[in-house]
Amino acid sequence: MIHLYGGVNVAVLTPMRPDLSVDLDRMAAHCRSLLAQGANGLGVLGTTGEANSLGLHERIALMEGLVERGIEARLMLPGCGVPAITDTVTMLQRAAALGCRGALVLPPFFYKNPSEDGLYAYYSEVAQQVGGSIALYFYHFPAQSAVPVTVPLIARLLKAYPGAFHGLKDSTGDWAQTSAYIDHFAKDGFEVYSGDDGHLLRNLQAGGAGSISAASNMTVAHNAAVMQQRTVSAQAPLTALRAAITGAPLIPGLKALLARQLNDPAWRPTRPPHVALDAAQEAKLFATYDAAGAAKAA
Secondary structure: OOOOOOOOEEEOOOOOOOOEEEOOOHHHHHHHHHHHHHOOEEEEEOOOOOHHHHHHHHHHHHHHHHHHHOOOHEEOOOOOOOOOOHHHHHHHEEEEEEOOOEEEOOOOOOOOOOOHHHHHHHHHHHHHHHHOOEEEEEOOOOOHHHHOHHHHHHHHHHHHHHOOOEEEEEEEOOOHHOOOHHHHHHHHOEEEEOOHHHHHHHHHHHOOEEEEEEHHHHHHHHHHHHHHOHHHHHHHHHHHHHHHOOOOHHHHHHHHHHHHHOHHHHHHOOOOOOOOHHHHHHHHHHHHHHHHHHHHOO
């Protein structure tokens, strides 16, 4: 079965300059490196990319800037979902015009405990306004959004808008949840992506489409090996490295690891409320990550 974004998709970090503006040159270089190491797609403007710390104009400028720097829009899966339907549609329309094939759409996350009818109305309006110009992917991350995207909601929307909604990223880390989406919808071509790299192999074995993950900023070659080999021996080092990475605050931790790997301290800045790791946190992360890497090489 052919999936638009099947395989390894990296939830790409967004480098920030000291004045907290986006460093597009550094980001484009990182995107090129990820693709060279085996990434199939680039999940820009997601949680890992600090998208909810960026304004609407900054998000659009980021997509445009990457394309201007030679990153193929067709490989990007931008995060375009915000509580305001008008802003969500504006971003989706610009992403489509640039040549992005799809986009992740968070549920409207400010108002807590919305009804299923309310969420259905939100996604219905988005689907109607974009008119099939770009494939829509649900983004299920209730730990951050506090708004789940349920199986019944997806079923209603797939029936009402055939061809509009192509898949989902599940960032719960709960395999039972991910497998429920696969069991209900994958047979009809709906693409289910794991946000947890530790589930990549069984996602593929169960009929899922692959991964869209933060840790793959550092582990992308291991993700690609799982895609190619489909073996437990390929999955084991990826699982170990992800566990090491997620033992620290995720975004500043990944930036610290990448800064060390590239010998480039300009990767460390984050936008508040995220803050850089302190010396003790950084030392612990590096030691844990290096130990996991040594274990995989043994």
